[in-house]
Amino acid sequence: MATNIINMNNVSKTYLKNSHVVKAVDNVDLSVKRGEFLGIMGMSGSGKTTLINLIAGFDTPTSGKIMVDGFDLSTFNDEQFSQFRNKKIGMVFQQFNLIREFNVLQNVIVPSIIANKDYSTIVEIARRLLYEQGLEARLFHYPNELSGGEQQKVGIARSLMNDPTIVLVDEPTANLDRKSAEKIAGMLEGMHNNGKTLIVISHDQNILKNANRVITMEYGQLIHSTK
Numbered sequence: 371m372a373t374n375i376i377n378m379n380n381v382s383k384t385y386l387k388n389s390h391v392v393k394a395v396d397n398v399d400l401s402v403k404r405g406e407f408l409g410i411m412g413m414s415g416s417g418k419t420t421l422i423n424l425i426a427g428f429d430t431p432t433s434g435k436i437m438v439d440g441f442d443l444s445t446f447n448d449e450q451f452s453q454f455r456n457k458k459i460g461m462v463f464q465q466f467n468l469i470r471e472f473n474v475l476q477n478v479i480v481p482s483i484i485a486n487k488d489y490s491t492i493v494e495i496a497r498r499l500l501y502e503q504g505l506e507a508r509l510f511h512y513p514n515e516l517s518g519g520e521q522q523k524v525g526i527a528r529s530l531m532n533d534p535t536i537v538l539v540d541e542p543t544a545n546l547d548r549k550s551a552e553k554i555a556g557m558l559e560g561m562h563n564n565g566k567t568l569i570v571i572s573h574d575q576n577i578l579k580n581a582n583r584v585i586t587m588e589y590g591q592l593i594h595s596t597k
């Protein structure tokens with residue numbers, strides 16, 4: 371088994387914005403070890419979200435090569451990309467991205483419904499994950515009935531539904547109070563201890579305190595790496 375689960379070689383992503391060329395990611399070389407907890411910091415607009423979107427295959431690079439868990443992402447068609455994302459990648463978002471019209475249980479099972487798994491099995495897995503988050507009494511509540519911290523726990527449970535190899539987390543506590551943020555930090559550490567490869571964008575030192583390595587981005591480039 372390869373030690374590196376992610377290898378990015380000379381990766382750039384260029385956008386055209388108001389007829390200006392923006393190098394959101396600029397010639398990045400990055401390797402991430404299987405089971406590593408990597409933190410990403412950097413100013414607004416430095417390319418952090420673009421970087422993880424490239425790893426998840428939500429975006430394609432303008433140049434360079436990205437290998438994830440043995441796959442060269444440039445060889446995927448749309449169908450292969452969605453299968454790859456569904457099986458390998460869990461995503462946790464700053465704005466939680468829950469479906470307002472769905473209750474907690476329905477929100478959490480969405481990735482497994484897309485993966486066409488057996489319904490009773492996925493409900494069982496979802497109930498277990500929500501139980502682990504202390505949300506067993508909230509299964510049939512809707513997102514607007516939950517606090518921000520609870521919504522993020524639902525987002526975390528959803529990210530784990532298909533037992534992904536890699537979990538990509540974008541500013542998970544930006545909208546949370548300190549106490550909720552501490553709980554989310556504990557959950558991320560739990561994922562790491564369970565062997566997930568974790569990439570977490572955050573400005574919160576507490577969220578990244580257990581990271582194996584923290585890299586800093588500036589103008590699309592990796593400028594600093596700690597640990």
Ligand SMILES: Nc1ncnc2c1ncn2[C@@H]1O[C@H](COP(=O)(O)OP(=O)(O)OP(=O)(O)O)[C@@H](O)[C@H]1O
Binds near residue numbers: 392416418419421
């Ligand atoms: N779809 C897009 N079209 C045009 N420009 C984009 C697009 N996505 C990102 N950019 C630009 O690329 C640069 C990097 O954006 P990105 O969202 O990756 O930064 P970030 O470090 O995640 O910022 P933040 O911390 O504010 O979320 C920014 O200048 C942004 O405006």
